Amino acid sequence: EAAVTQSPRSKVAVTGGKVTLSCHQTNNHDYMYWYRQDTGHGLRLIHYSYVADSTEKGDIPDGYKASRPSQENFSLILELASLSQTAVYFCASSDGTGVTGQLYFGEGSKLTVL
Amino acid sequence: GEQVEQRPPHLSVREGDSAVITCTYTDPNSYYFFWYKQEPGASLQLLMKVFSSTEINEGQGFTVLLNKKDKRLSLNLTAAHPGDSAAYFCAVSASNYQLIWGSGTKLIIKP
Numbered sequence: 001e002a003a004v005t006q007s008p009r010s011k012v013a014v015t016g017g018k019v020t021l022s023c024h025q026t027n028n029h030d031y032m033y034w035y036r037q038d039t040g041h042g043l044r045l046i047h048y049s050y051v052a053d054s055t056e057k058g059d060i061p062d063g064y065k066a067s068r069p070s071q072e073n074f075s076l077i078l079e080l081a082s083l084s085q086t087a088v089y090f091c092a093s094s095d096g097t098g099v100t101g102q103l104y105f106g107e108g109s110k111l112t113v114l
Numbered sequence: 115g116e117q118v119e120q121r122p123p124h125l126s127v128r129e130g131d132s133a134v135i136t137c138t139y140t141d142p143n144s145y146y147f148f149w150y151k152q153e154p155g156a157s158l159q160l161l162m163k164v165f166s167s168t169e170i171n172e173g174q175g176f177t178v179l180l181n182k183k184d185k186r187l188s189l190n191l192t193a194a195h196p197g198d199s200a201a202y203f204c205a206v207s208a209s210n211y212q213l214i215w216g217s218g219t220k221l222i223i224k225p
Contacts, residue, residue, distance in 0.1 A: 040123070042203055042215030043158075058212070090157065099146055099207040105157040 003027065006091050006106035013113050019078040021109050023091030031094045032074040033103070034058075034066060036087040043090065049074055050097075081113045116141040116208050120216025128224050133191040135219045137204035140185065146207040147180060149189050152218075153200045161202070162189070194223045 004025045013019045031050050035043040045058030047066035055066040065077040078085055088110050092103040120137045127133045145166045150158040162178045164171040171178045177190040187204055204216040
């Protein structure tokens with residue numbers, strides 16, 4: 001079965017600190033995505049990647065960097081965490097563009113910035 | 115930019131009753147439509163998908179209806195049961211080959 005795993009599942013960070021969220025997939029999918037979910041809002045795309053060593057900006061990339069060192073791994077990096085980045089972050093993979101096919105999501109990473 | 119409006123944000127129905135969640139979208143070039151289910155504390159899982167070449171899709175006790183003229187997508191639950199309690203999100207493909215997500219509906223099934 002498709003598997004996307006995220007770590008950490010929960011993290012408390014201080015304002016101005018660096019945060020790295022990691023995602024690992026065993027689906028052999030080319031596309032990977034990072035979304036954030038805020039209460040009362042739908043998912044918003046931060047960064048995505050369709051090939052290793054390359055990342056693309058999504059709808060809300062400011063304040064975030066992404067890294068795709070291999071097909072299986074995709075990281076989201078907050079160099080200087082801010083209060084407004086408190087949210088739940090979801091990683092997903094898909095075998096297509098994500099528009100035509102199914103997204104497989106990880107369990108989510110709850111980030112609290114204090 | 116293109117938008118998706120999902121209504122209602124909260125919905126409470128009794129077990130056995132029906133429920134309807136609606137998304138309206140603005141992009142006339144949307145072609146792929148999805149419904150995802152998120153159970154409490156869990157991740158999102160695909161519930162159903164429909165393409166604009168079809169207008170009805172059924173499965174898992176749900177029916178998805180697509181009205182392309184009105185740019186409206188609906189998720190219809192005919193007989194709710196406790197396992198249906200969850201948040202539901204619609205997602206609509208946009209011209210830039212990305213998905214636009216609705217803000218979600220929290221569905222509660224009362225015994």
